[in-house]
Amino acid sequence: MFLRASGITVAGLALSAALPSFAGEVEVLHWWTSGGEARSVSELKKTMLQKGDTWKDYAIAGGGGDNAMTALKTRVVSGKAPTAAQIKGPQIQEWGKEGTLANINAVAEAGNWDKVLPPVVADIMKYKGNYVAVPVNIHRVNWLWINPEALKRAGATVPVTMDDFFAAADKLKAAGIQPLAHGGQPWQDATLFESIALGVGGADFYRKAFAQLDPVALAGPTMVRVFEAMQRVKGYIDKGAAGRDWNLATAMVINGKAGMQFTGDWAKGEFTAANKQPGKDYLCVAAPGTGGSFTYNIDSLAMFVQKDKAAQTSQAHLAEAVMSPAFQEAFSLSKGSIPARVDVPMTKFDDCARKSAADLQTSLKANALLPSFAHKMAMSSAAEGAVTDVISQFMNSNMTPQKAAERIAKAARTK
Missing domain, CATH: 3.40.190.10 (Periplasmic binding protein-like II)
Structure with missing residues (x-):
């Protein structure tokens, strides 16, 4: 992956335990x-x-x-x-x-x-x-952020499963509220995808596909179902999403322009900066279908x-x-x-952080603590880049779920 240059030390230098008093x-x-x-x-x-x-x-x-x-x-x-x-x-x-x-x-x-x-x-x-x-620090990636007032106006309920999510999104759309805030950047597409993959396939499938790079899991029928769900989710994203930074997508939820956002708990920093209170101004819940699991980004x-x-x-x-x-x-x-x-x-810490800390321990005991591949925790940078490219191409084309599954299996073998 990297180029070597003359003058770059090959072995790391140990730092002395007895540190001098001067600083730099x-x-x-x-x-x-x-x-x-x-x-x-x-x-x-x-x-x-x-x-x-x-x-x-x-x-x-x-x-x-x-x-x-x-x-x-x-x-x-x-x-x-x-x-x-x-x-x-x-x-x-x-x-x-x-x-x-x-x-x-x-x-x-x-x-x-x-x-x-x-x-x-x-x-x-x-x-x-x-x-x-x-x-x-430790971030949890598989969060869904919700504007509760938007859900209330639409007559929707907090989604627990993927079917619940689609039902809530349909009601938000009918009420004239953007269902899903999203930034159309490759890493954000991958963040959305991995939470949907976990929600559709479960922890064992996620681990086999994205941590172990199992070719059967990557190209199998569960992966096709994941892309089918992603295809449906695309319909709830606005046309202005292309190139949007993640924090601007979060601002859409903060301002009530959108009802929900799939992203990690770095979004809470934006809610905090806007003086919003968890449980009142916004809700933090596990991404639909992923309760009991924890995708981490350190x-x-x-x-x-x-x-x-x-x-x-x-x-x-x-x-x-x-x-x-x-x-x-x-x-x-x-x-x-x-x-x-x-x-x-x-x-x-607030309720969202306490829930994150508790869920970390719960997922650890349940063997459902999983590395986020979208955030460079699960696979080599070459494989991660190739997998993310496939997801981004799917999000921006008419690629079929079957073809996407075939391509992502091939991409994961990139070295």
Whole structure:
């Protein structure tokens, strides 16, 4: 996936546990640019400034992180890697193989990360047993966000199953309310698709298809039914969806222009920024048919090798700051997620976050905790890109469900 450049260190450098007192600059590449996300980043910047470090923001909007990854590759190949970058899931392993990530075991051991992180989270942050990244939070992706007043005006009820969703959408449409807010961008199409796939096929099918890339599941009759459901869902999306950013779609639900939106709990950051209250101004419910399951998206910062001692010190400060209980709490309160640490109290969090934390534990016990492929947690970047392309093509053409199932099975084999 990546190009190697002379001068890029092949092995990560371990950070010393005995950190010098001087500090330096941290440059963080990320795509947290919406209102709620920007508030979350400001919390991290504030924490770093308190440690005496300077902050250099490298924010790149759009593409669900694809634009940021393109910029990161250019920086690393040119020998100018940032201090840290927002990288997730299997991509951490891909960068680890390139020898560009820093070993931060010393910081992790001092902070007892293995004890305060769920094993599934800790494993993702490691490359060959060594910590090379730090988790920021945990997002639940399979949410449906609802404007309750819109449902009330339409005489619709909160959907629990996919059939319920179609019934509610029909009533909203009849009442002159846009049933579904959506942004016609590839990553948003994939986000919508994976929740529908989970709702139609269930946890076992989802795992086989998108985590194990089982060819039978990918091309079989259940996948055809998933695309048939997607074909029907397309009819509830407005013609202005093409290119719309996700937060603008969320604004449609906030303002009552649309009744529902399939997206992760980062949407809650937008509701919070708009001073809306859960249970009153908006509802957060599991995507139809997915109750009991939890598709996760873990935001994380991968640490890149730094040759300068001051830069290594600042990098260690950054890792410590991100994992501090105070920051984990503050960041998720702003962003709508839940902390990655299991020991952060949920007393300050709202009902949606508490439900997310409870459902995480429930799904873990039921073997229904699943990686979000739309958010780069389940498969290689090459396979994820190819699968997302098929979904996007389906959403923007007259491709049949049968043909889409055939193409997605082929796409998943991309290496």
